[in-house]
Structures are given as C-alpha cells and as structure tokens.
Amino acid sequence: MSATDALGPLARRVRRSLNGDHPGETGTMLPPLVDHHVHLQLATADDAVAGGIAAVVDLGADPGAIAGIARTEGLPHVRYAGAFLTAIGGYPSDRPWRPGGSVRELPSVDGDGDGGARADAERARERAHHALAGPVEAAVDEQRSFGASVIKVALNSVAGPVLDRPTLEAVVSAAHARGLPVAAHAEGERMAQLAIDAGVDVLVHAPFTERLDDALISRAAAAGQAWISTLAIHVRDDDAVAAIAIDNVRRFRAAGGRVLYGTDFGNGELAPGVNAVEVAALVRAGLAASDVIAALADPWPDATGAWTDAGIATFVPGAPPDAERLADPDAVAAWLATARILPAEELEPS
Numbered sequence: 001m002s003a004t005d006a007l008g009p010l011a012r013r014v015r016r017s018l019n020g021d022h023p024g025e026t027g028t029m030l031p032p033l034v035d036h037h038v039h040l041q042l043a044t045a046d047d048a049v050a051g052g053i054a055a056v057v058d059l060g061a062d063p064g065a066i067a068g069i070a071r072t073e074g075l076p077h078v079r080y081a082g083a084f085l086t087a088i089g090g091y092p093s094d095r096p097w098r099p100g101g102s103v104r105e106l107p108s109v110d111g112d113g114d115g116g117a118r119a120d121a122e123r124a125r126e127r128a129h130h131a132l133a134g135p136v137e138a139a140v141d142e143q144r145s146f147g148a149s150v151i152k153v154a155l156n157s158v159a160g161p162v163l164d165r166p167t168l169e170a171v172v173s174a175a176h177a178r179g180l181p182v183a184a185h186a187e188g189e190r191m192a193q194l195a196i197d198a199g200v201d202v203l204v205h206a207p208f209t210e211r212l213d214d215a216l217i218s219r220a221a222a223a224g225q226a227w228i229s230t231l232a233i234h235v236r237d238d239d240a241v242a243a244i245a246i247d248n249v250r251r252f253r254a255a256g257g258r259v260l261y262g263t264d265f266g267n268g269e270l271a272p273g274v275n276a277v278e279v280a281a282l283v284r285a286g287l288a289a290s291d292v293i294a295a296l297a298d299p300w301p302d303a304t305g306a307w308t309d310a311g312i313a314t315f316v317p318g319a320p321p322d323a324e325r326l327a328d329p330d331a332v333a334a335w336l337a338t339a340r341i342l343p344a345e346e347l348e349p350s
C-alpha cells in the first residue's frame with residue numbers, strides 16, 4: 001500500500017501546473033476542508049482561510065449578522081445556525097462574549113408541570129402542534145428565515161438552567177419537520193445523555209464533562225449522531241478535561257461514530273487554519289490519518305460538498321508521512337497544518 005492509499009479515498013497525489021508560483025511542486029490534493037464549529041462574530045476567518053480552511057459552520061451568532069457575513073463574496077464558504085436557543089436565563093444569555101441578538105430564551109412547553117417525567121417522543125410531537133410549542137416553533141422558524149442550515153441548542157447545566165426534555169424534544173421535532181438538524185452544546189452532568197436521549201443530531205463539542213459509558217456511546221453512534229471534536233480548546237485549557245474528551249471520542253469512533261473536525265474558532269486563542277493541536281488530538285483519539293481527512297472534508301450540515309467546492313481544492317505540499325509515521329499524531333498534524341487552498345485546475349495527477 002502506498003502512502004497515498006493509506007490516506008484514504010479522498011487523497012490524491014498531484015503536481016502543481018507548470019505556470020504559477022511553484023511550478024511542478026508535488027503534494028497531496030484533498031477536498032475543501034471545513035471547520036465545523038466557529039464563531040465569525042468573535043473572530044475573523046481570513047487567517048483560517050490562509051491556513052487551508054475553505055468552509056466553516058458558524059454555531060452561534062445574531063442571525064441577521066451571520067446571514068450578512070455568509071453572503072460576502074469569497075472564502076470561507078459559510079453555513080450557520082443563527083441564534084443560540086436556550087432556557088430562560090440559560091447559557092450563554094449572561095455571557096459577556098455573546099454577540100448581541102444571538103440568544104433566544106425559550107419557555108418550557110411542559111405545561112402540565114411534571115418536569116418532563118412523563119415525556120416521550122409522541123407527546124413531544126403532539127406538543128409541536130400545541131400552543132405551548134409556539135415560542136419553540138417561532139424560534140426555529142426565525143433561524144430558518146435567515147437561512148440557517150442547522151438549529152443550535154445550548155444545554156449547559158454548569159452555567160444556568162437548561163431546557164427540560166419536553167422542550168428540547170419540541171425543538172428537535174420542529175427543526176426536523178423543517179428539514180434542519182439540531183446541534184447541541186452539552187456541558188454538565190448527564191447533559192450529553194439528555195441530548196442523545198432527545199434525538200439531537202450533533203454534539204458541538206465531543207463530550208468533555210464526564211466519561212460516557214460504552215452503552216450510551218454505542219447508542220449515540222447507532223443513532224447516527226455526529227460529534228464535532230473541539231479537542232484543542234481542552235488541550236489548551238485543562239489536561240484532565242482533554243483526557244476525558246479524547247477517551248470519549250476514541251470509544252465513539254470505535255463504535256462507528258461520525259466525527260467532524262471543529263475547533264470552536266473564536267473561543268479564545270486558537271491557531272487559525274488546519275489546527276495542528278486539533279489534528280494531533282484526533283490521532284491520539286484513535287482516528288487514522290484517513291479518518292482525520294474525512295472529518296475535515298465532511299460536508300455537514302449539507303449532504304454533499306457542493307457548497308464547499310466551487311473549483312477549489314486543498315493542496316498539502318511535499319510527501320505525506322510514510323506508513324509508520326502515519327500513526328504519529330505530531331507527524332500527521334505537522335503535515336496537514338501546511339494545507340493551502342488552490343484552484344483545482346492548478347493541480348494535476350502525478
């Protein structure tokens with residue numbers, strides 16, 4: 001097996017065309033790469049683009065502002081959630097960093113006041129047509145009217161109240177009825193479990209509060225839930241938390257779970273572009289180099305890569321790590337961190 005085969009079906013050995021800046025330079029061509037968790041109202045993406053990120057998914061912004069940013073010509077291509085949906089007084093409604101207009105606080109749909117004890121999916125579906133679900137439907141419709149591709153929910157029990165299960169299920173059914181997936185920030189004890197139980201499609205951070213048991217992880221993977229990695233912020237902030245998150249990702253991946261590369265770009269200091277710390281942590285979590293490439297190139301939240309494509313490709317110059325070094329987190333990270341965006345027409349098979 002050649003080194004390029006070991007990189008999986010998305011990688012191709014190429015040479016740059018003979019005109020241009022680096023005529024004849026050889027390297028690896030990959031699809032356009034996506035950071036699936038960014039905040040463009042908190043950080044400009046120019047340096048991320050220079051570092052090989054062609055497309056981003058904004059997961060929390062003022063819906064009008066992010067719609068305007070997404071319409072701007074040029075890279076990165078942008079998909080977005082619009083506002084954070086949360087409980088009344090819930091995270092991040094009181095955070096100093098939250099952009100103005102970026103939070104929608106939802107009252108409970110649990111009108112019988114049983115705290116959700118008797119909730120089930122069927123009742124949630126009934127509620128979707130009930131007056132109590134009005135604010136939930138209005139919030140989902142608002143994000144959709146601004147062009148959102150995904151609905152973002154915050155479930156952070158460390159930082160405030162969280163949506164009860166009936167209300168979360170009402171959000172999920174309202175979003176699904178409109179063809180939109182739901183992505184949740186789950187933080188605090190049993191918040192990842194709440195999101196998994198309620199049918200949330202994506203966790204915007206690999207679970208980091210606690211070790212999830214194998215049965216729960218298997219259930220998430222079998223349900224087709226995807227996890228956006230965001231491991232670099234934990235490596236930066238707290239080794240113990242990073243270890244929990246990496247262990248959860250390792251077992252999720254082993255169970256067949258879909259991992260999406262994402263950094264939470266805009267959350268403090270993070271190297272822009274393909275982030276070497278994020279890549280190295282994914283390799284440490286058991287992802288093969290081909291899996292890391294798949295996590296970077298996944299077109300979520302769209303089903304196809306049509307939105308990231310538009311005649312561009314990723315070029316990683318030089319030889320990829322050889323077969324032995326492909327298991328070395330730092331070697332894979334150093335190689336992928338040199339990724340650049342080029343017009344696809346400048347690359348030819350070699």
Ligand SMILES: [Zn+2]
Nearest residue numbers: 037039059264
């Ligand atoms: Zn975020």
